[in-house]
Amino acid sequence: MLRTGCLLFALFSSSAFAAVPSVKVLIAKSLNNVVVEGMDLRKTIHTHRRSQQYNGRKTISFNCRPGPRKLSMRQTPLLVASLSSPTGLISWGKKKYQGELQLLSDSQSKSCDLVNSIPLEAYITTLLAKEMHGSWPVEALKAQAVAARTYAFERLRKPISSRLYDLESSEKDQVSGTFFDATENTLRASKETEGEILVGPTGKISPAFFHSKCGGKTLRPDQVWGGVEEGYRSVNCTFCQKTGMKDWNGKIRNTKLVGMIDRVLKKYYSDNISDSNIKIMPDSMANSELRLYAGDRLHIVKKSYLRNLAGREVLPSNNFIMSMKNDQVHVEGQGYGHGVGLCQLGALELAKRGYDYRQILSFYFPRHKIKTAYHQ
Template structure:
């Protein structure tokens, strides 16, 4: 989308910063309206709870209105005989769309959403739910879930632009696919994590994204890098570009995840790996290897009774559990029944370091300077 945007003329809006001056190129005319995202809220389930506050209408896949009403008490969604059931109502459609009218909010499994939802039948009496929501409302629903909402507003603005860039990239890459984002991409809780303060912060940066060489890119971010962010190539195997190749970070030392140590039972590690169909027993050692610029392991080597096994380090961390093994920048020690991991940082280490961004904001850096630090050689562009 933005690849077609060539810098024929950059109409710069100068934003003065306490630390340096940064330009947000104003291409607000590029998109005539806020893009709409398709977000997979629930995948392939047999049952969900729906409630609607206010008036609503239900349309079939041909946009014909098949039902409307005023408020809906909490009702069960389920499939029988090829029909979609909501409470005691039955719709003989493979897919229906529910739209809250006049600010009516849709509540799905106790989370409120402001967009439209589509209930789409799958095989074996299962269904998925996809929300259609404008990008700015989506970012408002992400911001308070991805960063503590009480943090400095410059850090929150940097996070808003980071999330918007990531989302625009996903929308570009997934194009006409059934959905652009799922719940693994970003933490999102609809209207439930919004607040007037956060909505204003999103509004302050409305339509602003980062580009490198006038291309949108996957603006990864994480909690704490532990001293140096990591190269996207080493963590995700993607082509390295300057904004995602890793920078020094002298800002996240105060994060409680900057340095950590944790003891995990071998049997627990074996069980968790087994759940992901990686079978090891009697672990002898686990080593992070192929260290990147931020000293995060690109791979891990597990020596056990099954011999020596190598795997992608980030996959290993997610299998063991990101709330147990905080990062892949670790040393480890065999204690007999357990392994002690001592490491740095929380998360994959690529892109914005959130604790670092907060510390920069507290030191007086503005959001533009924070982004230029963590994503070198970017331009900031307003696209709508």
């Protein structure tokens, strides 16, 4: 049951920032050339000594090899050029972006990476259409907005000096959209939660994770990645059961599983499998680890590590059971995605039933609170 009477959320703004921060999102990698278009484009070329600015173009082309090599003697990725327009919009191919596009050279200066520097609220507005859908109920989108904003904000607070961007637009971080992906609902969801992020029970900003469909229960970060994040709980979620990917199953050859287990042991446990004669111990959905004997030696491995190696086609989620029948391993699973934090299809169902975004977030993040991190 959803605990509607136990909302732990509080809205406070004592430590709010004055302005909306910008986030740098990697949108494309390893480009040989880049052509951007816009009105009255402003181009700033960055060299290791100075910056030169050019104004008034409609189209700007870059040959990414070997040009950027001449710009610097440094052997690390570096900012080659910044591109913007007084209109606030700039096009790369058929995609239109808000904010600024930045060209980075790779460490060997053989190609370019493209980064979009964009105000965080505009980023959230377009992201919602990709991570959920622009037509979904506003309260589901608002829950996603707070989670995605928290994820991005946490990265902004912990920049990595060797990296010239904060996030990737991919499933590795979160998938962002472009200007035309925004809808009336995504704009509302971003506006009505402006600056709001999740904090843990002690006020610490913790990364707010989300996934497509938990399939029955969410997982804690430590069950999937090993690191402990403040305030997470595994919650039973029945709200996603009727939508999205159905319960799934598959078969893996014994010999293939032996190879997978060996790679997991080497990569994550500094160990290896010593006997290819394996026996899987009785498993259940409640177990986030698989127990198996290789010969007479017991190995315990995280199911999520197996999924990392096997891929999403073989293991769509971390909620699965493995069992052995003859020379094959049978897998039965539920859901899609890593299973930590907000269940997107569960949030959709809750919003359809009339729950607001605070209730949705308090269900999936029962010990977290909402805090306003900045104002427009």
